[in-house]
Amino acid sequence: MASHNGGKVGEIAHLLSPFSVEVVSAGELGLPEPEETGETFRANAELKALAAARATGLPALADDSGLMVDALNGAPGIYSARWGGPERDFVRAMERVEAELAGKTDRRARFVCALTLAWADGHCETFEGTVGGVMVWPPRGKQGFGYDPVFQPDGRTLTFGEMDPGAKHAISHRADAFAKLVAACFV
Ligand code: IMP
Numbered sequence: 001m002a003s004h005n006g007g008k009v010g011e012i013a014h015l016l017s018p019f020s021v022e023v024v025s026a027g028e029l030g031l032p033e034p035e036e037t038g039e040t041f042r043a044n045a046e047l048k049a050l051a052a053a054r055a056t057g058l059p060a061l062a063d064d065s066g067l068m069v070d071a072l073n074g075a076p077g078i079y080s081a082r083w084g085g086p087e088r089d090f091v092r093a094m095e096r097v098e099a100e101l102a103g104k105t106d107r108r109a110r111f112v113c114a115l116t117l118a119w120a121d122g123h124c125e126t127f128e129g130t131v132g133g134v135m136v137w138p139p140r141g142k143q144g145f146g147y148d149p150v151f152q153p154d155g156r157t158l159t160f161g162e163m164d165p166g167a168k169h170a171i172s173h174r175a176d177a178f179a180k181l182v183a184a185c186f187v
């Protein structure tokens with residue numbers, strides 16, 4: 001798993017649990033984090049998965065994901081992690097989104113996830129998933145990670161931060177991308 005983000009590694013390990021795959025993270029292997037120089041989720045997922053696959057000789061799965069807020073023209077988007085600053089402080093990132101939404105009535109947003117499975121020979125496959133919802137304030141719930149406490153998915157009354165992990169995994173952008181990957185690569 002080409003990630004140093006414990007929240008993501010945990011969610012992907014949960015999604016992979018029915019497949020008898022042993023998951024080891026790039027963080028545990030001490031691999032350096034490649035710079036995310038891509039301009040799309042897909043480009044960054046491919047760059048991370050290929051770097052880990054080439055460094056280890058193992059198939060590598062990378063997730064590049066983020067929050068796209070309609071009234072902010074899709075921001076923070078691929079900069080979602082960077083809005084937390086060098087310390088990845090998501091209280092600060094959530095406050096920044098809320099400050100930029102001040103006075104706007106359109107609070108629609110979506111999480112987007114690009115998942116890339118790469119092999120050491122440079123072959124890779126990418127799958128994209130999404131989940132729509134609205135931005136809420138103040139933040140609610142302590143589950144999940146990142147922007148989960150301020151995102152309420154469509155048709156639900158709880159934020160991702162208030163949901164049990166299983167309920168989030170049933171509908172999340174990551175689960176949507178993962179279902180497409182499983183359909184193409186595992187069955
Ligand atoms: P990256 O893909 O590692 O560049 O960072 C993705 C960032 O998007 C995370 O650090 C979170 O801030 C945000 N993000 C992605 N997926 C989720 C999610 O499922 N819940 C909350 N925040 C997320």
